[in-house]
Amino acid sequence: MHENTNGTDKLIRGALFLVMGAALTVGTWSIYTLLTSRFQAPKEVAFFGAGMFDIAALFFALLSQKYAASPDSGLAPRLAMLAMVATSSWVNWTHARLEKWGLVGGVILAAAPVIAELSFEMWHRYEHREALRRQGRVPTALPVIPGLAWILFPGRSHKVMRRTVGARLSVIDKQADAAASSDDAHHIERITEPHQGITASRGNEAQQIVITLQQPQAIAASPRPGRSGAAHDAPSEAARQRSDAPPRIITVPQAAASAASLDEAPEAPHDVDFTALSKAAAVRTMRDALPDATAQQIADALAPHGITTDASYVRTVLSRASSGAPQQGTGGYL
Incomplete structure (x- = not known):
């Protein structure tokens, strides 16, 4: 052939x-x-x-x-x-x-x-x-229903044709949602990568306190009865040596200022256009920008951007994102 x-x-x-x-x-x-x-x-x-x-x-x-x-x-x-x-x-x-x-x-x-x-x-x-x-871009032909079937069973023939076309539209709709979800994921990765880099660099900054310890000056002790002058001079000599020693420097690590107060509300990133994202994508983006924030804090941070949600919805989105299971029939959107 x-x-x-x-x-x-x-x-x-x-x-x-x-x-x-x-x-x-x-x-x-x-x-x-x-x-x-x-x-x-x-x-x-x-x-x-x-x-x-x-x-x-x-x-x-x-x-x-x-x-x-x-x-x-x-x-x-x-x-x-x-x-x-x-x-x-x-x-x-x-x-x-x-x-x-x-x-x-x-x-x-x-x-x-x-x-x-x-x-x-x-x-x-x-x-x-x-x-x-x-390339697989030519759809298969629709089922051929004879003209006699349209005459004898018009309702049934219409249902068969309607069901066939509806099934094809469902497949096309899922493919379009999958393509849109993939484009949305690439957009999220592109706009959040610079912010994540800045957050990581700020978190790795070392904040230290330098403490200088200086030995106190020798304090002359009053002579005690029954002791010789040489004995009284010995402590004075040791104290003089300690006072001449160089100061010791102790470096104490200090926690970053952003983690000093856990009760403060996290600040949303300013370089992300949340209006261009879906609600679920906006929740995931805010979670990536504020990894330590609670579900309620994420919902509150999205409110100034015109996205209304609650803690229950945030937890649902984050749970599905962590499980990695695809959402059937939604193309990744909630």
Whole structure:
């Protein structure tokens, strides 16, 4: 079956080249004769002028065919191809009128570029459809309900068709929600990454207190009875040595200022556009920006941004986000 399909494609392409070759030959001969006989143009110039419109149309046609295998629109090159074909056809028609070949001669010459364009257009539509089918972008055909069934069972036939179309719309709706959820996730990651970096850098900043300990000056003790002067001088010498010793520095780590008071309400990030996010996405974004905030604090932080919610909804969203289970039929939205 595959070999027969390839053989059929080769036959179709061969017929296409023959038809386009014949039509382009007639069209280019008409313009070449017009340039050499009427305008006395040099043969070299007439040679390039004869194929100017047709070669440009062929270029735009090939470019349009390239778009058939891509999701982008090939409307612009196809419009350019039609403009070149229309201009070439008008020039050929004018040539027949100048030579006084009558209506028949004008139709023959003017139809040449049109035939070439129509031949390629039919082939282009076939190739475009096959390319979409290979990419899975061509939906399967709807069920064929005979006309007699519509006459005998109109209600049942309508229900079958309605149910079939509804099922397809449900699949398309889920795919659209999944695509929107994926785009929303990328948007959240892009706008929250700088804020998370700033929060992490602030949390890692070392705040320390430097304490300098200086030994007190020696205090002369009053001599006690029964002790010699050398004995009284010994403590004084030790104290003098301690007073000459360099000061000792003790570094004591201190907690960050943001964690000093847990009772203070967390501040929402100012660089996030919450209006562009869904409610569930806004809750997840606020949780990422304020990881230590409670559910009620997250709900209160979203209120100034026009998002009304409560602690129960916040806990539900965070619970589903932590479990990682997809939400059926919602595309990730609540």
